[in-house]
Amino acid sequence: MTIWAAKASAAKALAMLPAPNRRAALDRLRQFVPCAGASYTSNRNTDPGPGRPAAVSRLSPAVRYRLVTEQDVVAEVLGRHSFNAAGKFIQEVCWRTYWKGWLELRPAVWRRYLAELEAARSATSGSADLAAAEAGATGIDCFDAWARELAETGYLHNHARMWFASIWIFTLRLPWTLGADFFLRHLIDADAASNTLSWRWVAGLQTAGKTYLARADNIARYTDGRFAPRGLAQEAIALTEAPVGPAGTLAPLTTPDLAAPSLLLVHHEDLNPESLFAANAPVEHVLAVSDPALLWGDAARRYAGDATADAAKRASAHFGCGSTLADALDADALLSAARAAGARQVLTPFAPVGPVADRLSALEPALATEGIALRPVRRRWDAGLWPHARRGFFAFDAEIEGHLRAEGLA
Ligand SMILES: Cc1cc2nc3c(=O)[nH]c(=O)nc-3n(C[C@H](O)[C@H](O)[C@H](O)COP(=O)(O)OP(=O)(O)OC[C@H]3O[C@@H](n4cnc5c(N)ncnc54)[C@H](O)[C@@H]3O)c2cc1C
Incomplete structure (x- = not known):
């Protein structure tokens, strides 16, 4: 691709994200709502590449800063689809709520990430492998394209984020904290919980022992054949760490004085x-x-x-x-x-x-x-759902429909 074509494709990709205001975020949400059912369920794993129409909403920058809340998103979707028809999409939105709640109940995991990041930075200072990974110059076609796409557009498809993190950790054997930091420095939707815990999940730290391995055939299939990566790791042995303490509780908040200026x-x-x-x-x-x-x-x-x-x-x-x-x-x-x-x-x-x-x-x-x-x-959405993020996602997922019903949404 020429530099001009790459710039044009990055500009087109940026234009596909909602502009940074609530009006634009709501417009994007409403455009997407008809696609939140079967089409999302079947096609959400395909990453057609920057600037091309995709089955996902690309709402994440707006959701991250709560230009639209998770409640806004779910309410709009349930205005058009049944809970069952839009279940997969609602579940993905609730992954965000789950990660936020999980970290809220275990803030020490964020502090551990920051300390490990500092240590990894010192240990890799001047590393040519790290520089090549960040510059998209490893020779692994898909990885290099995603590194550039991320730096140019501030967004990557969820599946590309998973493959990228997996290649970073298991093929390039770079510290996961530096990859998480690379994402935080470039993603528009950069978020302490979603990013740290997703990287931990790929590394096999979040669900102890369960890793995510990026496979060449899976990448070729879900990128419409755009990539044929060679030399990927054939196994992903989980990273290990000192045990994470048990989940705490949400910090109690004092009720505001509704008469005080x-x-x-x-x-x-x-x-x-x-x-x-x-x-x-x-x-x-x-x-x-x-x-x-x-x-x-x-x-x-x-x-x-x-x-x-x-x-x-x-x-x-x-x-x-x-x-x-x-x-x-x-x-x-x-x-x-x-x-x-x-x-x-x-x-x-x-x-x-x-x-x-x-x-x-x-x-x-x-x-x-x-x-x-x-x-x-604290929002009712967070206060109602975060306490359920004590264990794995599936226990949390079981609470979602009941919560939505109690809130009059489902
Ligand atoms: C390694 C890695 C790092 C990530 N870092 C971030 C991050 O820093 N900030 C961030 O917001 N998301 C992060 N994600 C989650 C996810 O990739 C993005 O939220 C998603 O790509 C957003 O694209 P979309 O809006 O088109 O998603 P859609 O599929 O349309 O989903 C709708 C909304 O649901 C939420 N969502 C969807 N999937 C997830 C998920 N797996 N985890 C959490 N929320 C989700 C997002 O708010 C999203 O806007 C990360 C995932 C991985 C694997």
């Missing part, structure tokens, strides 16, 4: 505040922050920055108050906005395990010194 802090972990807080909540002002230091790559930073600006506008209209956009989630920004609003509490969507949650915990004492309480609010 409040600042609403919107952050890129949940850009749908209008479905979380009623319009008559005592919100005096909205502070919407997308801090580049709390994401890993530029494509995600650009997307989340624009999506946060969109959320600020929506929140301002919903609560009938002013909004400020900021690019640093720090004590200065938060305290000066809270003081200016005369706020006694900061309401904010709950941030799951990851950099935003860490930053919020660090900021809480600074707010407390001025008598301002930080009040994160």
Whole structure:
């Protein structure tokens, strides 16, 4: 492929992702809904390549930042299909909920990943094999194409992510943490839970002993014959680690004071505040922050920055108050906005395990010194489903339909 053709194909692939605003995400969702039944079930494993129509929704950047929530997605789909007809698609959406819940119940696994990543970085400093993998110069046709596709478009099909991670770990024998980091630095939908736990799953750490082996015939079949990789590992022996402790419980949250003048802090972990807080909540002002230091790559930073600006506008209209956009989630920004609003509490969507949650915990004492309480609010979707992510996915899956019925969705 010429450089010009590659650039044109990357631009086309980028245009196939929903633009970073809720309107575009809802439009994409509604376009996709008719395809969420049998067509998704039969064809979702095929990766036709960048810029080509696929059976999957390509909604993940919008879902990741909650321009549309899992509940929005499932409700739209169930408006058109029965639970059984769209079961596979709903199950995939709920994989995200499962991963988020699983990590929430075991935050030490995220900290372990970060520590192992640092160690792997030191151990591979200057490694030519690592540089070749990241540059897409290994000589394995599909792997090299996906490395470039990822860097150019910020997206890879789920099956390509599985094959890529498997080749990284079992054929190239590179540390899995560096592969997970490579994904986080390039994916627009880069997410602490979905990414770390999917890489762990491929490596045989998540379901102890069960690995995912990328096979040449499977790759050729599900890429419409675009690739014929040679030299792939013929076996995938599971990585091992010290045992992961048992699942904890969700941190209890204090109920917000619905009479206290409040600042609403919107952050890129949940850009749908209008479905979380009623319009008559005592919100005096909205502070919407997308801090580049709390994401890993530029494509995600650009997307989340624009999506946060969109959320600020929506929140301002919903609560009938002013909004400020900021690019640093720090004590200065938060305290000066809270003081200016005369706020006694900061309401904010709950941030799951990851950099935003860490930053919020660090900021809480600074707010407390001025008598301002930080009040994160968890969605009913998360509060209802995350506690079921204690064991494997299939136990979790068994809870989904009941939850949807209880919520009036199924
Ligand atoms: C190694 C690896 C790393 C991954 N890293 C991320 C990541 O950083 N962020 C991320 O959002 N997803 C990640 N995924 C999951 C999945 O690949 C993407 O969510 C999916 O490719 C999104 O494409 P889509 O919107 O077209 O999916 P669709 O098939 O249309 O699915 C609809 C939605 O369901 C969710 N979803 C679907 N499959 C999965 C899955 N297996 N796990 C979790 N959620 C899922 C996504 O929100 C997606 O938008 C990873 C998967 C693997 C194997």
